Amino acid sequence: NAGVTQTPKFQVLKTGQSMTLxxxxxxxxxxxxxxxxxxxxxxxxxxxxxxxxxxDKGEVPNGYNVSRLNKREFSLRLESAAPSQxxxxxxxxSEVQANYxxxxxxxxRLTVV
Amino acid sequence: GQQLNQSPQSMFxxxxxxxxxxxxxxxxxNTWLWYKQDPGEGPVxxxxxxxxxxxxxNGRLTAQFGITRKDSFLNISAxxxxxxxxxxxxxxxxxxxxxxxxxxxxxxxxxxx
Numbered sequence: 001n002a003g004v005t006q007t008p009k010f011q012v013l014k015t016g017q018s019m020t021l022x023x024x025x026x027x028x029x030x031x032x033x034x035x036x037x038x039x040x041x042x043x044x045x046x047x048x049x050x051x052x053x054x055x056d057k058g059e060v061p062n063g064y065n066v067s068r069l070n071k072r073e074f075s076l077r078l079e080s081a082a083p084s085q086x087x088x089x090x091x092x093x094s095e096v097q098a099n100y101x102x103x104x105x106x107x108x109r110l111t112v113v
Numbered sequence: 114g115q116q117l118n119q120s121p122q123s124m125f126x127x128x129x130x131x132x133x134x135x136x137x138x139x140x141x142x143n144t145w146l147w148y149k150q151d152p153g154e155g156p157v158x159x160x161x162x163x164x165x166x167x168x169x170x171n172g173r174l175t176a177q178f179g180i181t182r183k184d185s186f187l188n189i190s191a192x193x194x195x196x197x198x199x200x201x202x203x204x205x206x207x208x209x210x211x212x213x214x215x216x217x218x219x220x221x222x223x224x225x226x
Binding site for chain 1: 146148153157161213216
């Protein structure tokens with residue numbers, strides 16, 4: 001099915017470990033995004049990529065890095081995981097104009113102990 | 114920066130009841146989007162509004178773009194158990210470099226059979 005695919009769905013890390021969250025879309029969208037969702041906080045933008053080859057910080061970028069590998073793939077890396085990064089992470093994609101909305105993946109639930 | 118305030122934060126209703134929720138902002142929006150997030154899934158776009166005063170329906174859901182451009186409303190008629198989830202409003206943040214979407218913190222809906 002067309003859409004946004006995220007892997008893994010669940011992950012438990014120890015403090016200080018690193019990992020990369022993967023995201024791929026097959027809708028030929030130009031823009032891709034990483035959000036985190038915490039209880040009572042809604043969806044907060046971590047990083048986004050307006051087009052292949054560009055990335056920009058969002059609202060909460062500290063502790064994260066991203067790579068736009070090609071038009072389809074946008075990965076999020078935690079270099080040294082902290083308990084404060086326990087969250088549900090969503091990748092999304094869109095046409096250049098945000099007015100038409102984003103298509104979200106099903107999320108990665110990350111726990112840092 | 115721009116913020117979206119959703120109310121109520123949560124609702125507990127009986128199956129068959131109608132539901133109303135709203136989203137307000139201190140600044141003008143040119144687009145209002147309503148998303149639903151099922152438990153354990155990513156948000157899915159329900160309705161998009163592009164014109165002040167616009168009223169748009171999607172099955173039992175009806176959303177309105179407020180005339181002031183600073184608010185939007187979502188109504189669900191004759192609620193059923195599968196309406197359970199979190200409802201988010203969103204709009205393009207033109208303070209950003211490309212108008213990324215910003216999201217309200219959501220209204221959590223619980224439906225009692």
